[in-house]
Amino acid sequence: MNGELCAVNNLKLRHVAIDTYRENVAYLHRDCPLYRSEGFQALSKIEIHKAGDGPPVIAVLNVVGDPAIIALGELGLSEQVFAQMGLPEGSAVRICHAALPGSLAAVHRKIGGDRLTQSDYREIAKDIVENRYSRIELSAFLVSCAETGMEREEVLYLTRAMVETGSHLDWGEPLVVDKHCIGGIPGNRTTPLVVSIVAAHGMLFPKTSSRAITSPAGTADTMEVLARVDLAPEEMQKVVRCERGCLTWGGTARLAPMDDILISVERPLSLDSPGQMVASILSKKIAAGATRLLIDIPLGPTAKVRSRAEAMRLRKLFEYVGDAMGLFLEVVITDGSQPIGRGIGPVLEVRDLMQVLRRDPKAPLDLREKALQLAGRILEFDPDVRGGSGYAIARDILDSGRALAKLEAIIQAQGANTEMALPGRLHHPVEAAKAGWVTVIDNLQLARIARLAGAPMDKGAGVDLHRKLGDRVRKGEPLYSIHAEFPADFEFAIQAARQNPGYEISR
């Protein structure tokens, strides 16, 4: 079928209150004369055109037999598509077969083992951003890249294509810093500390973060305990102009939108190929206007990167693409052998970082140290900071209370959350089965238990660690506590910890 052969017709738009996540679904009644005569069938891809001009919205068709859901002459749209159309119910639209995305030919060449060109990646990006790829086509593209692997030039081409198909922020200053951790370490909530220290020093740090997708908390989830994070782009810019930094959710700006679409398929597939990861991270940072970037690669037996050789290959790939894109970046390889800090889950993480900022004697030292190391490296992006002196400056800013004051100012500027959030009211200690020293803490299992307990949806849910690697425990002493809000979640998490507590203890 062909997009040029367009059916001209009048359908009345109807909102169908079904959440189909990132898949655009349109509903048409089975007896609609259009359905039969135009050869539409269930799962056909269609273009939905508004009256007048403007690009069509693409959706997959579901065929309905119940007029209570969709009547003859109506076109139903799931919540996502309805929002994209931006028209009231009852508006007239016409539909036609969506043209097969032209760039699928390049995907077939990639499946065949070819190296793709810059223009191939540009066409693929354009089609994906216009929603022309179905989820199975997205999966085919991602697997084809993961399987033969991408040459580093291809990673550069993909990064460039991802940047070009989205909007771009320009901060009007040469020095705009950012940081990114490739993830996988629960509790690793250094970002609010690093932003507060660096912005207090006066450097521009407009930080947008993601919400958790497979982890128990993203920086945006944790920050949301303290302040509003879903700021419109103008609001965010006002905060940054005023405070030199912000800590918001990155979902509202259309920065590298191709990445958001790819992630919706990568996550359920657990595909995390180095090429896609590098392109995803760098495209988002460049689109957000960063000119200096610090990348944190945690290394450990249950981290994402498990060997020094792998970490090194990834570092080189980041450097190659960053340099070619004109982004100055540095990569640090950090200790990823266990969670950072004590709390895993939004409220528990907030407790940890406020302890660090307030110089509470109970503050987790590893979180403080890691934040100072990272902030120190970023401060050295400032030409006026002498190499090697960043750490000491960061420590002074933290210990003088200026970082705490900066975070409080950012919270006020974004809109402070006045609700007092507490750790989940249900709690259960997980005890050591024998005496000895903690020799292994499994990042993946602790993250899983925290999620089952309800994090990040329930802000107070998660895991609170009482023992870390190298600590001595007696039999029956608590290794960590599980916090939850809801009994069913609580039971799930306890059951999972019973099957595998995620700790190993040796004599």
Add this chain to the structure above:
Amino acid sequence: MNGELCAVNNLKLRHVAIDTYRENVAYLHRDCPLYRSEGFQALSKIEIHKAGDGPPVIAVLNVVGDPAIIALGELGLSEQVFAQMGLPEGSAVRICHAALPGSLAAVHRKIGGDRLTQSDYREIAKDIVENRYSRIELSAFLVSCAETGMEREEVLYLTRAMVETGSHLDWGEPLVVDKHCIGGIPGNRTTPLVVSIVAAHGMLFPKTSSRAITSPAGTADTMEVLARVDLAPEEMQKVVRCERGCLTWGGTARLAPMDDILISVERPLSLDSPGQMVASILSKKIAAGATRLLIDIPLGPTAKVRSRAEAMRLRKLFEYVGDAMGLFLEVVITDGSQPIGRGIGPVLEVRDLMQVLRRDPKAPLDLREKALQLAGRILEFDPDVRGGSGYAIARDILDSGRALAKLEAIIQAQGANTEMALPGRLHHPVEAAKAGWVTVIDNLQLARIARLAGAPMDKGAGVDLHRKLGDRVRKGEPLYSIHAEFPADFEFAIQAARQNPGYEISR
């Protein structure tokens, strides 16, 4: 999330009249307490359990905000899932998170370039047949096989796993013949002729065919013009016992069900890797109880196979897997440079094949010749038929009228269609733009025009060829006619033929 952590709860089943094609979709109200507390979200995969025992049905979750579609405490099922559950509305079911399919680890190894083992393919097949793979996971599996390619042992492993996960027909005779064409040539409707000839000779030929998916007609679509084709397995066996042959639709038996699921993703992806093709064809034939098989590979510039080397590689792969599975098969490479016969589309193809059977002087000779060649080769599977004499026996059976009598007997046994089907009432001649000889006919474009005209949904729609390769035409003489039932289809098809008639004429 983990399958063992099963939510115990009572939801009332509700039929939601939405056709989601081959994707199982379940609908749950947004405010359902279960949705929140159990951490379900849109696109989560869930297991739906009946009261008592039995395997769960797997579906993807859509979250609904409208109680008219789904109320609190209800679980809605799209048509496909509702049928699979086989329970009345209002039945109590419980749902829980579906365990991630264990065999995905093998798919990840395949993406990493590994060779998979027999037990890997067995586990993948089991998970796929139990509907545990989402469409994006199916796509990942198919692309991983297409991309590194499968070694021929792997094609064998896959074939065996596909056979083992379905049911198997046993005809109780050592000689059960079948034929298969890999497709791509419009109008190539030899099967009804070949079955009639061979069954008239007395060999057992229980032929099940598919409906068209991307072509303008499958053998089942064409046969349906003459007789019922959706016979229950017992009905089909009765026809075969009586007539030694049948011509039915293969969709009702659960033969190699994995193949049906894979095809639902391969087709929209236009993935047709040799390994998947061979496993798909051979698993279906073995499951259907065939012991002797003739494979037809048409070769031509717009056929599926475009070089003799490619045809030869495919032949070797068929032979390797067939031999290892104990299926005696022969491969013939035929002329695929243009459509066979004149009619493209169910009714027009029936006209052609009845002309051949009735020895009408207007009968298309190429269709007759090809049917005789193929029938002759199959007749030689009979130990009593001397090598080389099959063609002459086939010709005798055809010319004596015994093939016609056999087809008429099969039609009566299956249930004759008494409606007289005619070519579509709208027709339009496509004329030669200049005088000369026909040097190219594009199979793909002619198939596309026939589909746009309404084939196979409208039995009378399609294309009727008046000129074939090597014929001389004058300017303005008709090359072919388009037939359609509906004005919109008719216009689409004419427009497509205007853009590209699919013919080249040289002086």
